[in-house]
Amino acid sequence: MNKKSLGITIDNKERAREALAFLSDNIGEYEKFKPIDFAQYLEMIAQDPVKMIRNIFQVFHDMMTSHVKRLEDADEQDELDRIDYDCTRLFVEGSENPYFTDRLFANRLMKHMEGLRHGAQQNQIYIFHGPHGCGKSTFLNNMLKKFESYANSDAGMRYEIVWRLDMAKLGEGRKVESVSAIERLVNFIEHPHGDVSKKVTEACISPAFHSDFIEIPCISHDNPILLIPKKHRRKVLDKLVPNDKVKWKIFTEKEYEWVFSHEPCTICESIYQALLERLGSPEKVFDMVYARPYSFNRRLGNGISVFNPGDVPLKQNVMGNQMLQHRINNLFRDSNLINYTYSRFSKTNNGIYALMDIKSHNVERMVELHNIISEAVHKVEDIEENVNSLFLALMNPEDKKNIRDFPSFTDRIRYINIPYVLDIETEMKIYNNIFGRHVRDAFLPMVMDNFARIIVSSRLKPKSDALLEWIKDPSKYRLYCDELLMLLKMEIYSGHIPDWLDDADRKALDGKMWKRIFNESENEGNYGFSGRDSIRIFDRFYSMYARENRLINMPVLCSFFKGVMKDYPKMVPGGFLESLLRMYDYNVLQQVKESLYYYNEEQIAKDIKNYISALTFELGAQGKCLFTGEEIHVTESFLSSIESRLFTEGITMERRMEMRSDVLNQYTTYALPREMMVEEKDITETKLFLSLYERYVYNLKKRVLEPFLSNENFRRAIRDFDTADFKTYDKRIRSDVKFLIKNMADKFEYTEQGAKEVCIYVIDSNLAGKFK
Known part of the structure; x- marks a missing residue:
């Protein structure tokens, strides 16, 4: 059979070679993760100590702060407790299922992240709890995806210990090690033909079974600096780090306390002691210490392990590596000197261990974490294994009962509330993401925003003690707001101070009042329309009323929700739809007046x-x-x-x-x-x-509308705008209508069709008379 009959040509071979050459030139992952010796590692500490000396909590904090942008002046934010964070890069960019954070949750999350860096982090588990359909799983998956990417980049990279035991220096030369029965069996399976003894001998002197080095990675992913005896670490860092603010920070702040107090894992400590005894020189021991980047891979469970409730726990909790253990025993001539035994928690040590919902098998895992989180130690047979991981979990409110039997656990748990969205702008972003930005084109301005307000109203408490203490007489704002001030609360939660507030109320809104209002949000968003409900309802509404020749208006929206209430009784507070319509009518009337008004x-x-x-x-x-x-x-x-x-x-x-x-x-x-x-x-x-x-x-x-309200020709001219009939009207009326339509478009982003429809709505509904 010739090459032509196989469909292979010289050109195709050349293309294949070019493709392989391209891959060879452009994939540099090996160089990126190549180990460096301990001396090089110390040089890197001297060059950038903050980057090189970080634990999981510091790296996670750095990832969050580098991906979340503060949009306002920091001093004002801290005073009023209303920081505007942009979490787009963290939860939206590059995500198949974006998660949109509202202002309230973003503030809550970033405050905990700041505490994560400075607090006693090892003894905590962070539980994100919220109702069904609030997006907890999407939130955690997106956050872990960004962390994995960040931890494997230059900005987030950390180093872990890897031992390269020099056989020659340890007096082993290139002696052939004895081969275990398992190794012979593996060799026989791979080479079933030929002389077995010859194959085994070849295997023993091949790189797969024997080389100049035995490489032993730290199974707990410890930072190489922990191999320096504790009593000498301060002096070593004193010589490495220049006398500046960074040095003061490392030597005095709590976040770096671990550098001077933590011990290396028992395996690394055993290797260190064995080598020191054999070689008699710490310098020779450190010659065999290398540092390599800590590679994170959630799919393989390296650095990140995520467990779903249905994931069955492993029967074998104690793990090891028989081949490596055999080589270590041969090298040191003592089977008890170094015990290469570890648990599955080692794979995520200095990494992230996450539970998706505390139910089913994850309840067992949570119970297992009880002692680990309390003591930061896990017993593996006779060995104590350090566990310094970031523990995260998701929880539905009804699952809190699963950990009630452990009252001592409660002070170890940091709850972070993830409610339904309480921010109008964020709710709108969700609709735009799912249905496309073009959906706004089917609505008159402000109507789609009011859809979001109705959804959010179901998630708020009807009565706000803080708002009622602040606004002594809510009735004075009845044209702009509902009697319960829920519309005002929505504006506050979005970070806006409405223009219609009078000067006295503006002055009364100080930092203390802001905090009181925001504190109420901790107990809101756990009921009402869920995220899934709101998407389902919006889809139903949009499918029913979106038309090419007519835009969706407020009367249609109110009528729809009055019908929806039959399926979702008592979700929207009583009287809210009427207040929302009144607010809309007043605002749209002002828009028309502003657009019609011409003054010198x-x-x-x-x-x-x-x-x-x-x-x-x-x-x-x-x-x-x-x-x-x-x-x-x-x-x-x-x-x-x-x-x-x-x-x-x-x-x-x-x-x-x-x-x-x-x-x-x-x-x-x-x-x-x-x-x-x-x-x-x-x-x-x-x-x-x-x-x-x-x-x-x-x-x-x-009073600008008064001359036009009784003029029927004015209404008809609006209806006939941009048609042949428009030319039949008086010149002054044509001029006024053109001026009105143009200003509605320029000032308030109406389309020509939308401006015509809303102007006729204002006239036909006699809104000028209604608000006279």
Whole structure:
């Protein structure tokens, strides 16, 4: 059979060689994980001690802080306890199933991570507990995936001990070791033909069975610095590390306490003592100590082991390596000198041991961890095995009963609550991730956000003691918020202070009140619509109402949820939908007014200047304005014409006189003598002017719709905008409608279709009359 008949050509062979050459040139993993001798390792400590001297807790902390970004000024965050963390890189980027953290959970998580670095970490297990469907498994899997990647990178790399026992220096030369029956059997199976004794002899002198070195990895993945006797470590590090802040940190801070107190594993300690006795020189012993990068591989259980409840525990808890044990015994001529025995906990020592849900077989594993976490020691036959791992677990609330029989365990557990999402923006990100960003295009602005608000409302406690203590009279915000202030709490949980809060309430929101409000979140998010429920409901809603020729609006949303409540009774608080609709109506009315309103800033400023100046004259007098230079005749009609835009409608003459007196008093006692004369401000920069300007603009906007509400042509012109019929309308109406539609798009991100629909909704629902 020729090459052609096999489908093989010279070109294909050449391509194959090129592909192999590419792989050979570009895969450098071997060099990356190549061991270095102890002297090189000490040089690396001198060069970068912080990176080289880290335990699992410090590396995990470094991974978290390097993947989570703080988005605001640190001083303000610490004072108000409302840090904005961006966890995208940690939980979203490169993840098949992204996990979206809300602001509350991100703060809670990062506080624990800071404690992880500085506390007594070895004696704790971190349990992330939350209700079904909150994303616990996705959270942990994504976090462990990022940690594995980080730990195997240059930034997160740590070194572990590996012994390279030099046969020549130990007096063994290239003697042929005796071969065990097991080794002969393995050799016979692999070489069934030929002379057995010849095969065995060849095997014994081949690299597989015999070389110049015996390589023994530390099964507990200990840092090589632990081989330095404890009483000498400070002096060694004193010589290695320059006198700077880093040295002070290593020698004084609790996070580095392990460097001076921990012992190496019993196997490494036995090897060290045996070599010291044989060689008589510590220097010769350290010549056989190497350091290699600690390679993490969750699939193989190296450094990371994750157990599901259904994973059956191994029957064999004590492990070893018979071939390696045989070679060690031959080398040292003593079968009891070095016992290469260990447990499965060794594979994750200085790594992560995680339990997915405390139920079934994981209850047994949790019980087994009781003594290990308390003492950081695990007994393996006669040997005490150090266990310094990061223990993580997931737990549903109902599974707490599985560890109630161990009251002494409770002080070893750090619970970190993972509730359902309580942040509107995060809930929206989940919908966008699952259904695609294009789904927003099917909604009028603010409507999809309100869908998320309805979902989140089911997860909050109806009554907030902190909010009711803060806001003494919730009814004053009824246009913007519900009576129970749940809509306000949602804004606070998202890190926003609403614009509609008055100055007094803003001042009352100090750091203490922030903390009180945030503390309430610890007991929220454990009920209501689950994450799976919300996705299911959104899918159902979107499938029912998404249309190309019409956008989803608020009445449709409210109608849908009133129907949904039949399937999910009492999930949404009573009256919440009505409050949400009222808030939406008020906001959309303001948007239309803002978009329709056109004002001449120069004319407004001139009116206010003339008004302030006029109040310095007697009624009926004539004079020149101090600021505009215009001649003014101070009559009741002149003052009233400006006051109609400054003050509310229907104001009594008595109240009008009080307001004039108040404006004049502010001008003569503060604006003129303090701001203008001392601080040399222009009249337009004074607090009085800015306050009057804001009132003037507000009242103009408030009445901006009045000329159009009774004009049926205006409504029809909106409906016919961008059609042939639009040209038939009066020029002024066309100009007003174009101005309105353009501003709705530019200022509030409406599409042309959305702007038309919402403007007609405002007119048809008589929202201007509703909020008059």
